[in-house]
Amino acid sequence: MKLRITDVLLALLLAAIGVFGSLGADGVSTLDRPVDGLALGLAGANGVLLVLRRVVPVVTVVASAVVTSAYLVLGYPYGPILVSLLVAVYSVARYVRLRWSLPAGGAALVILLVHVFTNPVALPGLVGLVPGSAWVVVPFAVGVSVRQYREGVERARAEAVRRRVDAERLRLAREVHDVVGHGLAAIKMQAEVALHLIDVKPAQAEVALTAISRTAADALDEVRAMVRSSGEAERAPVPGLARLADLRDRMSDAGMRVDLDAEPVPGGLSPAADLAGYRVVQESLTNALRHSLAKRASVRVRFDVDVVIIDVRNPVERAPGPDGMGIPGMRERVTALGGDFSAGPDNGSFRVHARIPREGVS
Structure with a gap:
């Protein structure tokens, strides 16, 4: 020192x-x-x-x-x-x-x-030891107490920093999973279409390859924006429910038909709730693209007084596997904001249902 x-x-x-x-x-x-x-x-x-x-x-x-x-x-x-x-x-x-x-x-x-x-x-003998000892014992006890208190404060501060770092890592991992997973699923489907048509219908194969390029570029742009915003006080613009039409178009390019019925996004919707709602729809459609042979889904978005209600359905031949990050990630997003989430088979379809507080707080 x-x-x-x-x-x-x-x-x-x-x-x-x-x-x-x-x-x-x-x-x-x-x-x-x-x-x-x-x-x-x-x-x-x-x-x-x-x-x-x-x-x-x-x-x-x-x-x-x-x-x-x-x-x-x-x-x-x-x-x-x-x-x-x-x-x-x-x-x-x-x-x-x-x-x-x-x-x-x-x-x-x-x-x-x-x-x-x-x-x-x-003062002689033992009588003199007591006041004499006080000049050492008392300040020593005070010093130890202060040291332990400061160390406790430092440990608490380090733990708080560790929790914030872990939370940020989890947030980034979840965002990367949603963005990259969605993009790769769409790219895989478009690539299969292009490979199938490249010899017999080159023009349509070119359309599929163009869609692959656009999907990859969109995913890369979103990941770059996400990484840049992770250390900034004000984050870069993030996707929201107002961009569901763009999401539907990308899914259509990947060969999936999406019936979108979404009310206009009202004021008073927090950025956290807006992003969570978008990610729920995005991940649900990505799972449908991966697991549904019918390659079609319906999306319904409604706004109540204090909640956003999201319902996504697709014909189910095989449900998403239990080991993936998609459904747990959606559930965690929604419940972290104080909402309700459910996902599972429902009358011949796979249904994802979420109710997210518009204020986005628990």
Whole structure:
């Protein structure tokens, strides 16, 4: 740890207090040794030692205990020199782990208590140990408490940062899955069409290849916008329910017929709810493209007073597998906003139903 200007100023202040405080204590008791140059030097040196209280706290506290004990063993009067020792003890407990600070504090205590048995003014024996010990025990306990509190705060802050990072990673993973998964499903279908028609109907194959290029470009643009926005205070524009017609057209290019019945998007719809609704429709149609042989689906979007109601159906020959991210991802999106979500077979079709609060809050 580097030397700090605040520690230099504190050390100079305590050195001055030690010197002038010792002069003030001179003559209070006739049993005390008169304050002389040595006493003032020890008092000043004890304060100056605190310049290193963060750099080498163990050395500082032991040195401070030696200087303080020497001052008291020589019979000089009690005074502010003890304040410097108090700060040194606090510092070692605050900045050093118990593995090292506890032995250092113990050593300082033993060194300090030597004067109890040598200084005629000190309270004798066990009676003198209690007040003498307080100058080490109390600041040490305070230092340990502060250290533990600060470490707890740092752990909580690190945990909060970790949770935010994990949440952002999950958000990006979900967005990439929805965008790339949708694009690849459409591209796969269009590529199969192009391969089938390239020899017999080259013109239609060219249309399919053009659709592949457009779908890939749209997906790449959306991923780039998503990545750019992930570290910005204001995110780039994201897809919403107003773009369902574009989504229907892309699905049509992929060979899937989509019957879209969507009310105009009203005001008061939060961006989170708007994006979640779009992703539910997008992922539902992507699953239908992958798993339905009929290659058709119906999408119905309605706006109630406080919710967006989405219903997507397609003929079911085989339901989406349980191991994919699609349905769990949709459910998590919706429930995270306080909505309701269900997906499963329903009267010969596979139905995805979602109710999302328009405010998008749980």
